[in-house]
Amino acid sequence: NRPDVLDPALLRPGRFDRQVTLDIPDIRGREEILKVHVKGKPLADVDLKILARRTPGFTGADLANVLNEAALLAARREKKKITFDEVAEAVERVMAGPEKKSRIISERERKCTAYHEAGHAVTAYFLPGFDPVHKVSIIPRGRAEGYVLAMPEEDKHNLTRTEMLNRVVMSLGGRAAEVIAFDEISTGAQYDLETATKLVRKMVTEYGMSDNLGYMTFGHTHEDQVFLGRDITRDKNYSEELAAAIDREMRRIMDECYQQALGILREHRAELDGVFAALMERETLETEQFANLMRTLEAKGAGQQDQAANTGHAPLGGMAPAEA
Known part of the structure; x- marks a missing residue:
């Protein structure tokens, strides 16, 4: 599992002449x-x-x-x-992890979770080429208060820069929905922020996907964990000045992705409110239920825009945000 920690003397010719890689x-x-x-x-x-x-x-x-x-x-x-x-x-x-239906949740937390998961789902739906949403739920499972399952239709061995950025945007969709609905944020986005930060760090330091820092990698490539005396953080082979530049670039990418998530959800506020209402009523939306709901909400929104164009009045907005 960790060939990088083996002494090179063990791997020289005559000892391990053939190495077999078992991929996922x-x-x-x-x-x-x-x-x-x-x-x-x-x-x-x-x-x-x-x-x-x-x-x-x-x-x-x-x-x-x-x-x-x-x-x-x-x-x-x-x-x-x-x-x-x-x-x-x-x-x-x-x-x-297993469902935890017996967990007691206040109505305020339930509304916050519903908007949070609706934010992830709606963001994923409107991101071009993103993995289809298979399930949206506000039933606690494991350590999560709710979850969205978006699964690829085929195995992906390499991700493009756009695909990675879309994953960051989707991860930040829950936090963006909380801000739009309640003008407040919660601790529910902790795992999302960790996921987004790791993706952006890899883009900048490992995959050379930074416009400002160029096509370079920074730091050693071994796993970021203590093992056989290794350092707990990623080894640095660059200056403090460059480290600060990496931090700035990561912040720039995160900010741009967050603003994109906000833009998607503000543009599709009616869909966000519609998914929120469905989750509050049903708790879980399966693949077809979510897809049918989104098609209905999109058609309704298009109808309101046509009506507004004919009458000269602005269409009515989505349902009022739930109270925090």
Whole structure:
């Protein structure tokens, strides 16, 4: 798992002449792994190709865990066969932890979570080429108060600069929605900010995706963790002046992405309010439910604009923001 910490003397010719790299399985690999782990498990309507498509980035151990969790869920529900409902729930358990419906949440926090997750979902929907939204929920799962699942339609081994920036924008969509709805921010965006910051740091220091700093990498490439006496932070091979320039560039990119998220949600305020209202009512929106809702809200907005153009009056805005 950590070849970078091995003594080079161990890897010289004559000791380890052949090195085999085991990458994360692609969609075909995941399907074959699933075929192995379903043996002895009674499946009903589960299509392994669909399951493989819905589990990008999963390792073999993750896939085994999914099927084991699905079998346990089916047993608890007193079913003789494992259906796709159990498998879908098991995928989410592996990704984000079990649902915690018993957690007591105040109405204020529930509204904040609903707007936060609606912000992520609406931002993802209107970002060109972004991964489709598969689920939006305000039911606590693991340490999260809510979550949005946006999954790629195919395996991606390389990301473009635009795709990475879109991921940052989507990550900041929850914080932007809180500001728009309540003119206030909460601690709910902590993980989102961590994710966005890591992405931007990699863009600037590892992938040479900075217009201002050029096509260079900065710092050593080993993992940022203490191991065999290594430093807890990323080793620097650049000056303090350059470090300050990196920080400025990261802040610039983060600010631009946040402003883009704000712009998307302000332009599509009616859709943001509509998804918020649906989450408050249903708590969870599945793939088709979310897609149908967005199409309905878009059509309604287009109709209001046409009416405004014909009458000369501005269209009515979306529903009033919930009280903080």
